[in-house]
Amino acid sequence: MQAEGEDAESPRRQQLGHVIHNRRLAVKLTLAQLSEHTGLSQSFLSQLENGRTNASLRSLQRISDALATTATELLAAADPTPDEVLVRATDNTRLDQSDRDADGTVRSLTRGPRNLRALEFTGGTHHGAREFTHPNDELIYVVTGAITLEAHSTPTTLTTGDSYYCPANTRHRWWAHTPDTITLLLTVAEDAQIRRSPHKPR
Numbered sequence: 478m479q480a481e482g483e484d485a486e487s488p489r490r491q492q493l494g495h496v497i498h499n500r501r502l503a504v505k506l507t508l509a510q511l512s513e514h515t516g517l518s519q520s521f522l523s524q525l526e527n528g529r530t531n532a533s534l535r536s537l538q539r540i541s542d543a544l545a546t547t548a549t550e551l552l553a554a555a556d557p558t559p560d561e562v563l564v565r566a567t568d569n570t571r572l573d574q575s576d577r578d579a580d581g582t583v584r585s586l587t588r589g590p591r592n593l594r595a596l597e598f599t600g601g602t603h604h605g606a607r608e609f610t611h612p613n614d615e616l617i618y619v620v621t622g623a624i625t626l627e628a629h630s631t632p633t634t635l636t637t638g639d640s641y642y643c644p645a646n647t648r649h650r651w652w653a654h655t656p657d658t659i660t661l662l663l664t665v666a667e668d669a670q671i672r673r674s675p676h677k678p679r
Contacts, residue, residue, distance in 0.1 A: 489569070491528035493555035498526040500544045500551070514543035534572055534583055538607065549594055549664075552585060559589025581653060592666050600656040608648045613665035615643040617651065622658025626651040 501511055508526075512519045517536060524530040532540065537548040544551075552572065553559075564570055564586055571584040581600025587593065597620075608627075617626060618640040626633050626641055628649040635641055643649055653660065 487528070488557040489555060490531055492557050493532070493551065494526045494528040496551055496555045497540060497544070500546060501526075504544055506543070511540070511543055515539040531572075533580055535580055535603075535605070537572070549596070550590075550666075553587075553590040553594070553666075556585075556589045561588045564588060581656065586661075590666065594662075594664050594666055596662045598653070598658075598660040598662065600658060601651075601653045601660070602656060604652050605650065608650045610646050610648050611643075611664060613645050615662060615664040617641045617643060618661040618663070620659040620661055622660075623654040624651050624658060624660055625654070 501508070506514070508519050508522055511517075511522055515522075515536075517539060521530065521536075522540075525532055534548060537551060541548045541551055570586075570588070571582055580603055581598055583601075584597045584599075586595035586597055617624075617635070619635045619637055621637050623634060623636045626635055626649060628641075628643065628647050633641065651660070
């Protein structure tokens with residue numbers, strides 16, 4: 478007997494496995510090499526590529542680093558309904574997490590490979606050493622609760638209603654103070670071109 482919600486999750490899990498498998502072949506890595514680069518077992522990676530298990534955001538970030546892409550790009554490519562423009566609060570767009578207390582959960586607010594990406598994080602209190610840089614600008618907005626954001630190794634506390642504009646190529650990381658903190662990330666897709674108006678003389 479299938480567990481409740483399994484039917485809804487299966488297509489996305491299967492598609493994510495196909496995306497990771499095809500990307501691995503494109504960059505000419507064997508499963509053993511991907512395991513070595515990520516620190517994840519070959520058994521887990523094989524199950525993931527075959528759609529038999531899901532990945533936490535932390536694991537997906539390790540995989541995307543090894544595959545010279547991003548977790549957001551992999552998830553966007555794996556969306557089984559990329560043409561949908563509406564995401565309901567009840568829709569299953571949440572990435573499963575292996576350690577919800579530390580990693581929290583993340584839900585995509587857009588479908589498919591859009592030029593504008595939006596992710597809603599709940600929790601995420603893990604103080605990971607991993608820093609992020611993006612080729613395009615990013616906006617980080619605290620819906621409720623508080624987070625600490627480090628940019629260029631300088632920490633800043635953001636609370637409910639605060640936002641932080643993170644320019645392209647800024648090394649940064651952030652974490653929530655409590656498991657019920659909700660943080661919204663808005664970013665332009667990595668391969669999209671930003672048109673900036675030239676400064677006009679006064």
